[in-house]
Amino acid sequence: MNTLKGACIIGQSGGPTSVINASALGAIEAALDSPAVTRVYGAANGIKGVLDDKLYVMDEEDREELGHLRHTPSSALGSCRYKLKDPGADDTDYKRILEIFRKYDVRYFFYNGGNDSMDTCNKISKYMLQNGYECRVMGIPKTIDNDLSGTDHCPGYGSAAKYIAASCMEIYLDARVYDTGMVTVLEIMGRHAGWLTAAAALAGDYAPDLIYLPEADFDMDRFLADVQAIYQKNGKAIIAVSEGIHDENEKLIATYGGAGTHSRDSFGHTQLGGVAAKLAAFARDHTGAKVRGIEFSLLQRCASHIASRTDIDESYAAGRAAVENAVAGVTDKMVAFKCTRDGGYKCEIELVSLETAANTEKKVPREWINEAGNGVLQPYIDYALPLIAGETGQAKINGLPRFAKLRKVLAE
Amino acid sequence: MNTLKGACIIGQSGGPTSVINASALGAIEAALDSPAVTRVYGAANGIKGVLDDKLYVMDEEDREELGHLRHTPSSALGSCRYKLKDPGADDTDYKRILEIFRKYDVRYFFYNGGNDSMDTCNKISKYMLQNGYECRVMGIPKTIDNDLSGTDHCPGYGSAAKYIAASCMEIYLDARVYDTGMVTVLEIMGRHAGWLTAAAALAGDYAPDLIYLPEADFDMDRFLADVQAIYQKNGKAIIAVSEGIHDENEKLIATYGGAGTHSRDSFGHTQLGGVAAKLAAFARDHTGAKVRGIEFSLLQRCASHIASRTDIDESYAAGRAAVENAVAGVTDKMVAFKCTRDGGYKCEIELVSLETAANTEKKVPREWINEAGNGVLQPYIDYALPLIAGETGQAKINGLPRFAKLRKVLAE
Numbered sequence: 001m002n003t004l005k006g007a008c009i010i011g012q013s014g015g016p017t018s019v020i021n022a023s024a025l026g027a028i029e030a031a032l033d034s035p036a037v038t039r040v041y042g043a044a045n046g047i048k049g050v051l052d053d054k055l056y057v058m059d060e061e062d063r064e065e066l067g068h069l070r071h072t073p074s075s076a077l078g079s080c081r082y083k084l085k086d087p088g089a090d091d092t093d094y095k096r097i098l099e100i101f102r103k104y105d106v107r108y109f110f111y112n113g114g115n116d117s118m119d120t121c122n123k124i125s126k127y128m129l130q131n132g133y134e135c136r137v138m139g140i141p142k143t144i145d146n147d148l149s150g151t152d153h154c155p156g157y158g159s160a161a162k163y164i165a166a167s168c169m170e171i172y173l174d175a176r177v178y179d180t181g182m183v184t185v186l187e188i189m190g191r192h193a194g195w196l197t198a199a200a201a202l203a204g205d206y207a208p209d210l211i212y213l214p215e216a217d218f219d220m221d222r223f224l225a226d227v228q229a230i231y232q233k234n235g236k237a238i239i240a241v242s243e244g245i246h247d248e249n250e251k252l253i254a255t256y257g258g259a260g261t262h263s264r265d266s267f268g269h270t271q272l273g274g275v276a277a278k279l280a281a282f283a284r285d286h287t288g289a290k291v292r293g294i295e296f297s298l299l300q301r302c303a304s305h306i307a308s309r310t311d312i313d314e315s316y317a318a319g320r321a322a323v324e325n326a327v328a329g330v331t332d333k334m335v336a337f338k339c340t341r342d343g344g345y346k347c348e349i350e351l352v353s354l355e356t357a358a359n360t361e362k363k364v365p366r367e368w369i370n371e372a373g374n375g376v377l378q379p380y381i382d383y384a385l386p387l388i389a390g391e392t393g394q395a396k397i398n399g400l401p402r403f404a405k406l407r408k409v410l411a412e
Numbered sequence: 413m414n415t416l417k418g419a420c421i422i423g424q425s426g427g428p429t430s431v432i433n434a435s436a437l438g439a440i441e442a443a444l445d446s447p448a449v450t451r452v453y454g455a456a457n458g459i460k461g462v463l464d465d466k467l468y469v470m471d472e473e474d475r476e477e478l479g480h481l482r483h484t485p486s487s488a489l490g491s492c493r494y495k496l497k498d499p500g501a502d503d504t505d506y507k508r509i510l511e512i513f514r515k516y517d518v519r520y521f522f523y524n525g526g527n528d529s530m531d532t533c534n535k536i537s538k539y540m541l542q543n544g545y546e547c548r549v550m551g552i553p554k555t556i557d558n559d560l561s562g563t564d565h566c567p568g569y570g571s572a573a574k575y576i577a578a579s580c581m582e583i584y585l586d587a588r589v590y591d592t593g594m595v596t597v598l599e600i601m602g603r604h605a606g607w608l609t610a611a612a613a614l615a616g617d618y619a620p621d622l623i624y625l626p627e628a629d630f631d632m633d634r635f636l637a638d639v640q641a642i643y644q645k646n647g648k649a650i651i652a653v654s655e656g657i658h659d660e661n662e663k664l665i666a667t668y669g670g671a672g673t674h675s676r677d678s679f680g681h682t683q684l685g686g687v688a689a690k691l692a693a694f695a696r697d698h699t700g701a702k703v704r705g706i707e708f709s710l711l712q713r714c715a716s717h718i719a720s721r722t723d724i725d726e727s728y729a730a731g732r733a734a735v736e737n738a739v740a741g742v743t744d745k746m747v748a749f750k751c752t753r754d755g756g757y758k759c760e761i762e763l764v765s766l767e768t769a770a771n772t773e774k775k776v777p778r779e780w781i782n783e784a785g786n787g788v789l790q791p792y793i794d795y796a797l798p799l800i801a802g803e804t805g806q807a808k809i810n811g812l813p814r815f816a817k818l819r820k821v822l823a824e
Contacts, residue, residue, distance in 0.1 A: 074585035173486035
């Protein structure tokens with residue numbers, strides 16, 4: 001075995017999830033336990049913490065307190081949406097990263113994020129190699145969007161899906177409590193991939209009547225006809241839509257009839273929102289029904305109180321595997337899941353190239369969506385149901401979650 | 413003991429809660445178990461089901477399936493917002509109710525709702541008495557708003573408060589994950605009483621920075637100064653507001669700067685909403701920060717997956733007590749809670765007059781709110797913390813809640 005001794009940095013990037021800290025915990029615990037790792041640093045706000053020389057010393061944390069990270073939502077180390085420039089165009093950031101790596105003798109870098117983060121890993125790794133600095137770089141997947149290629153599913157997705165499905169069930173009952181008409185539109189995250197919105201279908205008997213994903217073009221006339229038909233039959237209609245639904249010309253429905261304020265983040269992604277309110281208003285004008293638009297908003301990515309035990313355990317395992325494999329000599333890989341569902345769900349860890357995951361988006365297969373583009377089919381249910389299984393076991397104090405409180409001692 | 417033999421009707425009214433079915437279960441089980449009660453009917457959509465002669469025969473339900481009502485949100489029998497006219501002005505509805513009561517030999521009427529429902533109970537009871545029809549009428553309190561007089565707190569409040577507090581904790585962590593500025597405004601239900609919004613303070617170390625209740629006049633300039641100060645200090649600000657906050661002239665903040673569409677329900681209550689988005693926009697214009705408005709919307713009243721065990725047990729007990737006391741000869745009372753908190757929380761059931769609860773609103777005492785009107789004080793925490801204690805124990809199938817499915821056999 002090729003033993004490489006040195007410090008490690010663990011960073012968290014992109015939008016947080018209910019379980020990104022479970023992955024961090026897996027990585028931190030494995031690193032603290034490894035004789036090869038001399039010091040365990042957590043980067044404050046991802047790669048920005050490396051650039052700013054702001055590293056927390058994880059060796060200084062209480063192990064028992066650290067353990068509560070398993071059930072603490074959001075990114076305990078802080079996150080960022082900072083995009084490294086192409087090193088060919090501007091290598092300032094990379095020089096700085098190498099300087100910091102040298103300063104702390106960092107030989108292991110673990111980055112937990114989505115496809116942008118895998119791209120970051122990839123670029124850093126290549127730069128280090130070109131500059132003759134030995135450093136093993138591993139990506140740990142994370143995204144509620146579940147849009148990373150090369151893995152059966154992503155840590156974070158199961159918990160968000162569980163929250164969405166349970167909330168859809170509850171809203172189904174609530175929204176039909178009166179004998180008066182009502183149209184309810186639920187807005188779920190997902191710019192280009194409809195995985196999260198598809199989770200509404202997991203509500204089974206209590207699922208929304210109509211489910212629209214960005215993988216199928218949205219047509220306003222067909223939507224209004226769909227709603228009208230269901231409303232006339234039942235006196236109620238519940239509709240789940242992805243924030244990123246668009247028409248056949250790729251125009252976002254969120255921008256129909258007056259755009260609202262849409263800004264862009266530093267990756268050029270449009271900040272969406274408001275499509276539920278918009279569709280509810282269209283439906284009201286068309287049906288005369290009382291309407292309500294509901295955005296799951298941040299709640300769907302941070303509701304650790306209803307996290308999936310499967311997701312928590314797999315997220316932790318992914319973090320551990322990244323460190324254990326790196327110590328064993330692996331580099332330039334993303335930890336991925338390989339799953340089988342026939343004869344019971346089984347999930348194994350495998351390692352895929354960073355390129356596989358970087359800058360590609362895995363979408364819901366079109367054949368998992370019905371022909372009309374307003375519903376989700378059984379293959380999706382079979383795929384997703386195992387991912388939401390199991391209850392969190394989160395510790396409570398006075399009836400409320402008990403989150404980890406880290407000391408966050410800065411490296412001098 | 414004055415034994416009155418006959419059928420009973422149980423009805424649910426007003427906005428549902430996570431635990432209104434627990435109260436129904438308590439009443440139904442007690443009625444099914446009582447030799448005095450010859451038949452147990454559930455009114456479809458509250459008093460409207462009585463008027464429409466639409467009654468479900470609870471004796472036909474499977475007892476084990478019924479038991480799942482304990483953890484099923486919303487009103488399983490259906491609800492209504494129908495307001496009975498004053499019998500002096502128009503007694504059509506009362507004549508019809510008496511006709512139905514006679515038809516089914518109904519001698520017990522249990523109505524589960526808020527202050528409007530207690531008023532309904534009161535009017536029906538008086539009418540029956542005037543017309544020489546012996547019938548015992550009992551109110552069972554229910555409202556997430558916690559605004560009923562005559563009781564320490566209301567069934568339904570604890571579960572909603574628990575959802576709000578836990579969600580505030582999770583959002584607190586999520587909304588400060590980046591090192592960039594962010595102002596987040598949370599909108600919580602409550603037209604005139606701030607009990608639900610006050611629950612944000614239960615989040616303790618993770619509570620919003622500012623909490624505004626309708627019990628204190630809202631001033632936009634002070635609000636913007638408050639937000640600005642916190643934002644400049646921390647780079648983040650989280651604000652919880654009640655949907656019903658208003659200025660010193662009683663003008664709703666939700667109607668500031670263009671009203672949006674506000675309709676009224678049949679009790680003349682304004683349908684609110686949108687104040688979070690409005691305040692977020694004001695805050696953005698004032699601070700330049702990125703902002704986000706989040707409405708807890710229906711989720712706060714139907715999130716049975718995080719219901720309070722205390723609330724569930726008390727709601728069930730309230731339903732049982734209504735039936736048991738009526739069978740024992742009591743009438744014209746609302747079941748209420750009398751609680752002590754010194755030396756540990758204790759809750760006992762007592763009976764109060766229907767008039768005590770009807771058409772009055774109990775507000776958060778002004779002295780439980782800080783002088784600046786932007787925070788909640790310790791006496792509220794001491795009051796509310798016991799109400800959110802204990803986890804639901806809701807049954808799950810495939811990782812999702814298992815709700816009751818009633819047969820709903822209609823009385824011929």
